[in-house]
Amino acid sequence: MTSLTPIVLRQDEFERFRALAYQAAGINLTEAKKQLVQSRLFKRLRHYGLSSFQEYLRLVDSEGENGNEMRYLINSLTTNKTDFFREPHHFRYISQTILPDMIDQAAHGRRARRIRVWHAGCSTGQEPYTNAMTIADTLRGQGMWDVRLLASDIDTDVLATAKEATYSAEQLEPVPAALKERYLKRVMGRMDQYQVTQDLRGMIAFRQINLNEDAWPIRADVRFDIIFCRNVVIYFDKPTQRKLFGRFQRLLVPGGYLFIGHSESLFGINDAFETVGGTIYRAPDETESVAR
Template identity: 45%
Template sequence: MTLAVQRAPARAADAPLVTGEFAFAAADFRAIAEIAKAEAGIDLPESKATLVYSRLAKRLRSLGLPNFTEYLDRVHGDEQERGNMIAALTTNVTRFFREPHHFEYLKKNILEPRAAHIRKGGRLRLWSSACSTGQEPYSMALTVLSVFPDARQLDIRILATDLNPNVVAHGKRGLYRNEEVAEVPQALRTKWLEPVAGDADSMRVGEAARALVAFRELNLMGNWPFKGPFDAIFCRNVAIYFDHETQGKIWKRLAGLLADGGDLYIGHSERVSGSAMNILTANGVTSYRKKSDAQR
């Protein structure tokens, strides 16, 4: 985890951190780290210098820039390139039904107990708060369809957000290679995914699942233009990029958007901390449930 990394003593501003195609000094790294923290809450210790260099050297080549000084000038003056920089620094590791126990919890703890209420006109709202290329929210949608095959006719919606516009666009397309959908249970894959004409190596998430998911760009460190409440929120493998103080703030904001009895699912190496634990209680492996008013 980020928090376990010991920070090295500060170096001279012009001291090289990485030897490569472009000069990369301590001052360059610190400037990038400051922008990443301010823009997206990402905590970058100096031990990540090689990773940062390798990710951003590609941007320099793409833009035809000779050094990081000119690149940072571009980043400071160009909002789109700041977004590109943050996108390059974030890791989008995901797959269908990753950490499958969370989807089982969603089905057994949220969907099935609320089934009668939802069928009588009640609402169900789920949020994938760092959706990457869409496998997580579509896994949520397929889990919903396993309980509510007619979900499109019910008041069920899934919000999928990410700060990277490229992965959001990928998710909207709902198109994945055959090896990517291999972990979708066979029964769900057969019923809710469809072949792609002219492309035997890919499958598309079917309309029934895609219709449940609304993809949006969202920076978790910015304003959230919705009020909830959500019956379940997935925020997995995101807080590992934040320092302890920022983690506490994010957990509190997420908990505040959960309905009473709603679940928060987090990554396997994460733990909820701070004041959020006043209103959440552990409810399984990396799963937390919001306490009712009577319990708080």
């Protein structure tokens, strides 16, 4: 029998969900998130016709850590808020500082005309598409550049939306008109829906990556010029953040850039990075000094 009156999540059940979210994704569910966990998972109880969170936990346990229900659980506990041109000063820094510098270096034969970017925790795609537009537009008229973005998230639902690359006129409001004109096409037969152009989509590979897994599916020889990991680590505790930023540091080229979210900081977490702007950091030139 299912009921429409929400079933109350007991403290011991909440503790179990907390432990599962932490073990699987490094997500630190504070006490304040109890109500949110209850309402999000109550939908699942109704879906299965279960009458307690205890029964639901048994279902999750029976399928194991790689089971479908575990995937559903993590997808429903993640917070996926994002926007096009969120924290716009990051994209201004890329178009006005990083790219002109790269263009100049390439012109003097000091670097290859190649850029590698990773968006770790990309949610529904607005962030990597904003960056792809910014980079493509800044490099217009600069000859051939090989630009590739990796965009990843733990949540398979948001990745499916990101790959579809289709957004409403309202979601696209922050995108400047000239960029909309160049990089978005109206979807025939769907009111107010626009899809990112094929060229831009072709620059990005979307992949599921759990930032708290020890083995990331990234080739050992790959180094990124830029890593974005914005508004992701706010859900992680300090030891988890320390480990993650150390790993990012090792994956960046010397002097590569790390962008984090507006309420995040490397203070007391990783002092090897140099601050070059608001929540913009630069990896040291000496990779030897990597903090472990």
